[in-house]
Amino acid sequence: MLYSSEVQLLTTKTHWQQLSHPVLARYQVQLWICSVDTAIPQVSGNKCLKLKYALADVFQQQKAGVFTFGGAFSNHLSAVAASCKLLGLQSVAYVRSDSLDLNNPTLAFCAAQGMQLKTLDRSRYRQRHDAHFIRQLQQQHPQLLSLPEGGTSAEGARGVAELELAMTPEGAADLLVCASASGGTLAGIINRHTTPVLGIAVVKDRTLPEKIKQLLLPQSSTRLWQLSTDYTGAGYARFDDGLLQFCRDMARHQLYVEPIYTGKALAGLFSMITSGQIAAGSRVSFLHTGGLQGLQGLHYRGLITATDLALLSGSTAG
Numbered sequence: 093m094l095y096s097s098e099v100q101l102l103t104t105k106t107h108w109q110q111l112s113h114p115v116l117a118r119y120q121v122q123l124w125i126c127s128v129d130t131a132i133p134q135v136s137g138n139k140c141l142k143l144k145y146a147l148a149d150v151f152q153q154q155k156a157g158v159f160t161f162g163g164a165f166s167n168h169l170s171a172v173a174a175s176c177k178l179l180g181l182q183s184v185a186y187v188r189s190d191s192l193d194l195n196n197p198t199l200a201f202c203a204a205q206g207m208q209l210k211t212l213d214r215s216r217y218r219q220r221h222d223a224h225f226i227r228q229l230q231q232q233h234p235q236l237l238s239l240p241e242g243g244t245s246a247e248g249a250r251g252v253a254e255l256e257l258a259m260t261p262e263g264a265a266d267l268l269v270c271a272s273a274s275g276g277t278l279a280g281i282i283n284r285h286t287t288p289v290l291g292i293a294v295v296k297d298r299t300l301p302e303k304i305k306q307l308l309l310p311q312s313s314t315r316l317w318q319l320s321t322d323y324t325g326a327g328y329a330r331f332d333d334g335l336l337q338f339c340r341d342m343a344r345h346q347l348y349v350e351p352i353y354t355g356k357a358l359a360g361l362f363s364m365i366t367s368g369q370i371a372a373g374s375r376v377s378f379l380h381t382g383g384l385q386g387l388q389g390l391h392y393r394g395l396i397t398a399t400d401l402a403l404l405s406g407s408t409a410g
């Protein structure tokens with residue numbers, strides 16, 4: 093069928109990288125990083141997995157595209173914009189902002205992909221999960237399907253569950269790890285695997301465990317999983333010099349992460365390793381969920397230097 097072969101364009105190669113680092117050697121932990129690469133960097137990581145079935149639904153229901161929600165520097169918005177462009181679909185974004193700054197690299201990218209950008213102030217943005225509010229927006233976009241913020245839905249978790257994260261090139265992992273924000277990625281990993289799963293929360297959200305549980309399938313009720321909330325720092329998208337230093341250190345070990353999602357979660361995992369919470373001899377598989385486009389926004393806001401932008405995104409050797 094046309095829609096499924098086109099949406100396949102979003103699904104691509106899984107790449108494994110064993111991280112070589114003195115801390116891992118000292119604590120005898122084998123750490124494998126699993127990346128999901130697509131031809132379009134903005135769609136790589138968890139994005140292609142989370143969007144796959146939602147976009148297939150657009151074709152199945154013969155709709156013209158999607159409308160969705162996100163912050164002004166959102167990885168999700170850039171992924172939706174790029175995949176809709178690729179698939180010839182319309183995309184509309186409701187951006188959490190009072191005004192649209194088209195010099196912002198994320199919004200500039202989205203606009204260049206043909207995404208229509210609209211603003212919602214903070215109080216209206218809070219209604220983004222409200223069924224009545226979505227119905228009102230749906231009336232304005234009868235030809236578009238509504239896609240939740242972050243692409244987190246049963247379809248999103250279903251796409252993530254297609255990823256085999258437990259089988260590293262050196263054998264079965266003892267623990268599967270990922271960053272968790274809206275919970276769809278973690279839920280998908282739990283739904284797929286019987287291996288224990290650890291989510292590292294990168295947002296302060298007391299409702300996150302409940303959001304994850306709502307996406308679990310019946311067979312997951314006995315699965316071993318845990319959500320660590322110890323490494324959120326000052327909250328979503330906040331990071332300190334120590335975390336930036338950690339991301340630089342990773343880049344010097346050929347692993348490129350940003351400090352909002354993957355870097356924050358990985359720094360949490362390293363803390364768990366050095367505090368003895370991960371047993372020596374463990375083989376750990378960590379899902380690199382992407383998000384490197386966000387580095388440009390951090391640089392745009394003066395939160396990282398041009399040198400850090402180049403180093404963390406892998407465009408210079410550090």
Ligand SMILES: Cc1ncc(COP(=O)(O)O)c(C=O)c1O
Pocket residue numbers: 137138167168242244271272273274275276277278353354381382383384
């Ligand atoms: C780069 C990156 N990593 C991890 C996550 C967290 O995924 P989830 O919202 O499914 O928990 C996100 C958010 O979608 C993200 O953009």
